[in-house]
Every structure is written in structure tokens, then in C-alpha cells.
């Protein structure tokens with residue numbers, strides 16, 4: 001399981017809220033089943049609305065790839081760019097990166 005921080009954690013939370021509502025509506029009995037059913041139902045919805053699901057899936061994968069381009073080599077946290085705006089306990093490398101990010105934000109020379 002990947003450790004998410006910052007906006008990517010929020011994005012995963014948005015998806016969880018959608019899946020929880022889907023489970024409420026369908027009584028799917030576990031998370032993988034609910035996600036598979038939801039994707040299938042999104043295909044039906046795109047058919048109904050004349051939307052190109054495969055194009056939208058490629059678009060979503062593109063967003064995901066861009067938003068997970070950075071990963072800490074030590075603890076494997078996934079960043080959205082340089083986003084380390086979090087209150088988690090960070091590994092030494094992540095903390096160093098966060099402090100450098102703060103210096104840059106405040107315009108402090110290293």
C-alpha cells in the first residue's frame with residue numbers, strides 16, 4: 001500500500017467518498033467488488049450519455065501519472081509534485097525535502 005500525502009491523500013478521500021456512496025446504493029459486500037461494479041456502471045453511464053469511456057480513462061491515467069511522478073526513495077511516499085504540506089511523521093529525506101520546500105516558498109536562500 002502506498003503512503004499518500006497532501007493533495008493525493010485528499011484525492012483518494014474523494015474517491016473513497018464516491019465508493020462509499022456506491023456501496024450504500026448497491027450493498028456491494030467488499031471494496032474490490034464495489035470498485036469493479038462501479039467501473040462497469042460507469043461504462044454503462046458513458047454508453048447512455050454518449051461519452052468515450054476509454055478516452056476518459058486515458059485522461060484519468062494521465063492525471064494520476066502526473067500527480068504521482070515523485071516518490072521518496074526511502075519511505076516510498078508518493079508526492080503530488082513537491083507537495084509535502086502535511087502533518088505526518090516524515091522520514092529524514094521527506095523532512096529535508098519539506099524544509100527545502102519551505103525555504104523556497106519563503107524566498108530564503110540555501
Ligand SMILES: [Zn+2]
Nearest residue numbers: 072075091094
Ligand atoms: Zn520519505
